[in-house]
Amino acid sequence: MAKTGMYVGLDIGTTSVKVIVAEYIDSQMNIIGVGNAKSEGINRGIVVDIDKTVQAIQRAVGQAEEKAGIKIRQVSVGVPANLLEVENCQGMIAVSGDSKEITNEDVKNVASAALVRSVPPERQIIAIQPQEFTVDGFEGIKDPRGMIGVRLEMFGLLFTGPKTIVHNIRRCVEKAGLAITEMVITPLALTETILSDGEKDFGTIVIEVGGGQTTTSVMHDKQLKFTHVNQEGGEFVTKDISTVLNTSFNNAEALKINYGDAYPERTSASEEFPVDVIGKSEPVKIDERYLSEIIEARMEQIFNKSKEVLDEIDALDLPGGIVLTGGAASMPGIVDLAQEIFGVNVKLYVPNHMGLRNPVFTNVISIVDYSANLNEVYQLAKVAVTGEYTQVEPVATYQEPVYDTTYETPEESEVSVEETSNASVVDKVKGFFSSIFEN
Structure with a gap:
């Protein structure tokens, strides 16, 4: 459940940088500040010029500060799905302490045990999402703290992405004078926020048509099972x-x-x-x-590329159909065209917030809402990834970030959509998430 307090979300998109300030009162979101600045330094969802991106972030933050009447010092920032990989992880430990009562330290330790794996040097772990715990063989436990047991197991999802993308996002935010409270995987936040409980459970496809790229995500059994990025979007139209x-x-x-x-x-x-x-x-x-x-002609090409990868993993059989969102999805006729191409039920998601009733704001709203609803178990497991416990609070001590004198600027990706969705990847996804494709 969302805490009472103030949260700030930052979405660094290809065509625009968006910032919103949301105040939560008894878990109700009230948006009190919005910033929307034209993007510079972003190409197809990734940072290609840090200084220009920093300037765009500062413009958007300045607008949001003026409208909200506050000084923004920390943000939750979105990480795109480019070359994102999702896989299961599992850890097991013996419960420490004479009392055998499971504590915060045990949750941190079992999450660390789940991360014992080889990660290629060009990739890094972005997040770990606990799904459930098992205590001495008893399954389905969401929060094991306070329970008595000898053996603690954790089952979760592990998200990894290219180091260059994550590093450059972090560098841009820090150079803009902001601290990062949470790095949020945007398709994860999107599917968690805009889908109903039934859609998450039975299975639904979310297609976010942005300015520089189109992200296709599959949610089933309340888990993000699959993502695919096609580097075409509204700008190509x-x-x-x-x-x-x-x-x-x-x-x-x-x-x-x-x-x-x-x-x-x-x-x-x-x-x-x-x-x-x-x-x-x-x-x-x-x-x-x-x-x-x-x-x-262009939108048909974009949708057909999404359809190809969805057909390969049989995701179009999921009962939830397709939910469209993103700035380019607001174009008239887009739902009719998508329904004709995919042959399933298609609907458009539009945020229901005064002044923000446009799909272009869906991502940044979902980043804030997802961050505000993160629980303590997630934050404890996150220590295994970041090495420090971060509790998102409306007011926090802020230290000026220390900058290095060098940074990486990624080269434009030469990997085509067809190459990133080859047979071996599809087979891996099918085998790994077989529960999606079986009734």
Whole structure:
């Protein structure tokens, strides 16, 4: 249950950096400050220029501070699903102490035992999520503290990602003058926050169509089972419009927002609007149907790539269907097109917060809500990853971060969607999460 207090979320996206300040009163979220700044230094979801990213973060934080009337010193920041790997982990220890009563130290120790594994040098553990504990063979325990036992086991999920991505996010936040209270895996926060208990349990697909990439996540049995990133998003639609119509990127973005529809059958060829074309002195008339066909071509390609990986793991058989969200998902006709391509029930998730009723804010809202609802057992297990216990509080002592003089800037990924979803990965996912695909 969320504590009473104030929490700040930071979402570093390809097209914009978003910050929200949320105050929780008796577990009810009230958003009191919002910042939204144009992104610079981000390409396809990853940091490629630290200084420009820092400036964008500072602009967004400044806006949120002004509206909330507070000084922001610490944030929960989202980590994208790029090359994210999810796997089961298990640890077992003998309970320490003469009384054999399970304590905080025992929870930390069993989480550490679950991390005894080989991790490639280019990757790092981002988070460990306890699912359940077993005490002397008794299963299904969520919090074993205070119980008596001899043997304690923990079963959970382990999330690992590229060191470069995690390092550069941390560096950007620290250079912006902020402390990090939680690094939140965005698809995990998203699925936990926007899905109902039934959707989490029986199985649902969440597709977040962002500006620079599209993230497909599968939640089943109340666990995040699978993620896939296609490095195409709403910006690619804008680029297509710009290229085909021979107009500037800004004009193309305005056309997409003002006249765009992803489903041509909903549009009319008789509805026309002027477009400033490069090399022509007078605007050129373009009809609504033609623009829609340009948009449809790209969105169809994006959805088909998601469908390919979902078909390979039989995830489209899950009863929860598909939930769309993300800034590019707000385009008219997107649900109709997705329903036609995937052949399952599709709905659009829109946040229900005054002034933020746009899917572009779903990620940052979910980051805050997920962080606010983290329990003590998670925080104790987290010690095994970070080496320190972090309790998210509305007010905390803040120390100016110490910076190194060097940092890594990742190169643009050359790994294609097809390469990242090859047969061996699919087989591993199928075998590892077989419970998803069986009735």
